[in-house]
Amino acid sequence: MKFESQLLKGVAPVVVLEILSGGQMYGYELSQAIEQRSGEILTLGKGTLYPLLYNLEAKKLVQGKWETAGTGRKRRYYSITSNGKDELAKQKAQLKELTAGLNLVFGGTIALA
Amino acid sequence: MSDIKSDPKSLPACAVEYVKRLLKKMRYRRKVRNDVEAELIAHFEDELKDCKSGQEKEQKARQLLSDFGDLKLLAILLRRAKKRCRPLWRTVIARTFQAIGALIVCFIFYTIWFSFGEPTIRVDYVKLLNQMNQPQVRNQDNAWPHYEKAIELYVPQSPIVKQFISYRRGGKPREDALRLKDLLRDNQQQIQVWFEKNQKYWDNLNPEQQSVVLKCFEYDWVPFPMIVQENNNDWYATTLNRMTEHILRCLNDDAELLDPHPRGILPVQTQPGFPDDELKSWLKEGKIPPNFIQAVSVAVLHEAKKRFSNLPKDFRGELTDIELEYINPWIRENEAAWQEFLAGSAKSYCYRPYTSGPNDESKSVFSILLPPLAPLRRLAFMVDWRSRIDRDQGRLQQSIEDCLAMARAAGHWQGKGRLVEQLVGLGISSLGHGEILSLLAYRKLSATDLKRLHEQMSQIYPGGYPLINMEGERLAFMDIVQRSFTDGGPGGGHLIPGLWEDYTESTSHDPDDRDKRLFMPLYTAASMVHARRDATVAKANEIYALQSQLAKMTPYQKHIANLKTADEIMYESWLNQRFFLIQIYMPATARVSEIAYRGKIYHEATVVILALQRWRLEKDQYPATLGELVTAGFLNELPMDPWSDKPLVYKKTEDDFTLYSVGFNFTDDGGEYAKDRSGNIRTWSDNGDTVFWPVPKP
Numbered sequence: 058m059k060f061e062s063q064l065l066k067g068v069a070p071v072v073v074l075e076i077l078s079g080g081q082m083y084g085y086e087l088s089q090a091i092e093q094r095s096g097e098i099l100t101l102g103k104g105t106l107y108p109l110l111y112n113l114e115a116k117k118l119v120q121g122k123w124e125t126a127g128t129g130r131k132r133r134y135y136s137i138t139s140n141g142k143d144e145l146a147k148q149k150a151q152l153k154e155l156t157a158g159l160n161l162v163f164g165g166t167i168a169l170a
Numbered sequence: 171m172s173d174i175k176s177d178p179k180s181l182p183a184c185a186v187e188y189v190k191r192l193l194k195k196m197r198y199r200r201k202v203r204n205d206v207e208a209e210l211i212a213h214f215e216d217e218l219k220d221c222k223s224g225q226e227k228e229q230k231a232r233q234l235l236s237d238f239g240d241l242k243l244l245a246i247l248l249r250r251a252k253k254r255c256r257p258l259w260r261t262v263i264a265r266t267f268q269a270i271g272a273l274i275v276c277f278i279f280y281t282i283w284f285s286f287g288e289p290t291i292r293v294d295y296v297k298l299l300n301q302m303n304q305p306q307v308r309n310q311d312n313a314w315p316h317y318e319k320a321i322e323l324y325v326p327q328s329p330i331v332k333q334f335i336s337y338r339r340g341g342k343p344r345e346d347a348l349r350l351k352d353l354l355r356d357n358q359q360q361i362q363v364w365f366e367k368n369q370k371y372w373d374n375l376n377p378e379q380q381s382v383v384l385k386c387f388e389y390d391w392v393p394f395p396m397i398v399q400e401n402n403n404d405w406y407a408t409t410l411n412r413m414t415e416h417i418l419r420c421l422n423d424d425a426e427l428l429d430p431h432p433r434g435i436l437p438v439q440t441q442p443g444f445p446d447d448e449l450k451s452w453l454k455e456g457k458i459p460p461n462f463i464q465a466v467s468v469a470v471l472h473e474a475k476k477r478f479s480n481l482p483k484d485f486r487g488e489l490t491d492i493e494l495e496y497i498n499p500w501i502r503e504n505e506a507a508w509q510e511f512l513a514g515s516a517k518s519y520c521y522r523p524y525t526s527g528p529n530d531e532s533k534s535v536f537s538i539l540l541p542p543l544a545p546l547r548r549l550a551f552m553v554d555w556r557s558r559i560d561r562d563q564g565r566l567q568q569s570i571e572d573c574l575a576m577a578r579a580a581g582h583w584q585g586k587g588r589l590v591e592q593l594v595g596l597g598i599s600s601l602g603h604g605e606i607l608s609l610l611a612y613r614k615l616s617a618t619d620l621k622r623l624h625e626q627m628s629q630i631y632p633g634g635y636p637l638i639n640m641e642g643e644r645l646a647f648m649d650i651v652q653r654s655f656t657d658g659g660p661g662g663g664h665l666i667p668g669l670w671e672d673y674t675e676s677t678s679h680d681p682d683d684r685d686k687r688l689f690m691p692l693y694t695a696a697s698m699v700h701a702r703r704d705a706t707v708a709k710a711n712e713i714y715a716l717q718s719q720l721a722k723m724t725p726y727q728k729h730i731a732n733l734k735t736a737d738e739i740m741y742e743s744w745l746n747q748r749f750f751l752i753q754i755y756m757p758a759t760a761r762v763s764e765i766a767y768r769g770k771i772y773h774e775a776t777v778v779i780l781a782l783q784r785w786r787l788e789k790d791q792y793p794a795t796l797g798e799l800v801t802a803g804f805l806n807e808l809p810m811d812p813w814s815d816k817p818l819v820y821k822k823t824e825d826d827f828t829l830y831s832v833g834f835n836f837t838d839d840g841g842e843y844a845k846d847r848s849g850n851i852r853t854w855s856d857n858g859d860t861v862f863w864p865v866p867k868p
Contacts, residue, residue, distance in 0.1 A: 083212070083216075084209060084212075084213050085212070085213050085216035085217060086216075102237055102238070102239055103213070103234065103237050103238045103239075104237070104238040104239035104240070104243070104244045104247070105239075107206075107209070107210070107213075107248060107251075108244070108247035108248055108250070108251045109251075110251075111248065111251030111252055111254070111255055112251045112254060114251075114255055115251060115254030115255040116254075123208075130212065130215070131208070131212070132212055133205075133208075133209050133212070
């Protein structure tokens, strides 16, 4: 499904942080994970993914470092920082509130785990 | 920052090309671009790892590229994101360099704008200066045409006259002459023996040859041939003083008289009237008399005895016969010039319009032609010597007339115009007054002569003795501002590089001059630092007003108030370096004003001494106080000493009196003469008093 870019832009950082909260990943893995975990509803364009990761890194929410992957190749792994975890919790709480509000508007048809 | 090198060989060409172009457009630091490249290449490798064939890889790669989206936009987003990642210190450095770069660009534009400014000439300051100086009286009362004619008629001193005058004045020529005088006295016997032994060589020279040698002496040169090689012979010369010392040294050491040491000799140089042609012909024709150096030595010793044996002991003392023999003809040659000078001095004012030079297009005050002040000084100097000769030959009325002419002429140049003219006026005034005091000291004047001299001296400055007038200098500076600053803009205008330094004479006025081009960046920087036009004009007006105010204050008033001079004020703060144009052109008025006060008190003291002499002739004794002179109408008021702000100190002695100023040290030393470091009496020095009477005699 194609989302409005502004809508996706707002949730993309939370999605990335949520996925990275499960463990460190490099760019390709992350894009695959987003697709899988969202049942292929959410897909981040590659042109969006890397600028987003660098921005999160600049905000010190994630940290990137080069490591050798299982394939023996060098990959840049991103992991969530403690700041990132705090930010994720905050964003999730806000999304929860937002969902509750939207549920009231739309008659309880929107839910957030 | 990791230093990961990517290996894109296994990727399709389109992917490699995409990454390459992306990184190029990203325009960021190489290390960061390498990092991003490695990460993107790794992403492509991961995406394409399951492709079986090259064609499939190529197809999927193209799909991926479209997924990455617009290359330019992505490059911008990556660049922004990476810039946000950099640490604060890097950001600070980057911003600093950016700011410096921006400043440099702005500075370059500013410099270009600054350098191409042009001045606007609005005010004709030369005209203003002329209007200021031109009195509203008839043209026939103007002294300048007479002075101009006198300058034309003036006959310069011959070298020998210059020599005799130089022996009278202080400095090295007089010191040398005094030393030779002593040497000649101490070696009288040896000289006599030398004459007896060598006179025959001089007598061997024919009259024409003797006359050539003596002519050389008039130029203060003693010639001798230097025979080095057969074809390289020439005449050399040394001064009469050096040759005399050389001969006397040989006499003392009982050594053979050889040519003087090469250090003290020069090749004979061509001078107007010098007999170098005759000397050369002797050499060419082999006519140099035998024992020439011995022959010349006899003539040198005779000439030295003539010149130095009766050397006068002081500057103003009576003239010797030998001085009269040489100086008197020069004075007589200047009779016509003297007549014009005298006629000029009798006029009520002197006005010569300032004009620009024939090749000067700027018409600035700075480049106006000043009156020919050096010839004017030479004229006054001639009149001074004329006065001495008249005095020593008993023509006292003539001598009085000479002194009065000098004093009157001095007044024509004082208190107006440019500072240099006023200083020349002060110098001539000092000559005239000095000669009057010498006349009174060395000769007894009749009551009639004294009365005439006293009355005329009292009337020379009807408006009071003129002090220094700064207006001419202020106008000159304002003209420089007008010609060196732009007109309008921030601060009223800025100093234009390449214009103001023309007036400093430190560089040539030629715009192509190498030095000027070399220093142009420095001039530009200096011009940028200089205050703007409005501030400069305000500061200059403030400083010139202060100078005018200080010039009116007596040295004692300034001493008591402990006031700073304008120079001190300008240099006390480094911030005033912004007004370096004022610092460059500001005259040293503290000194000039003091010289004016010296002239003032010298004049007033002279008038008082004349009044005292008249009183003495009438009443056969001097008055007890100067107040008696005022009461009796001999003086209008008591002369105030500028170094004490009290009347000049007058003390009646047994048969004479003492009149003095407390002088530069502001302290009454009881009338003790001021002296220089060598112990010689000086009118002005930082010790003792400035004693006007009695005139010190040797």
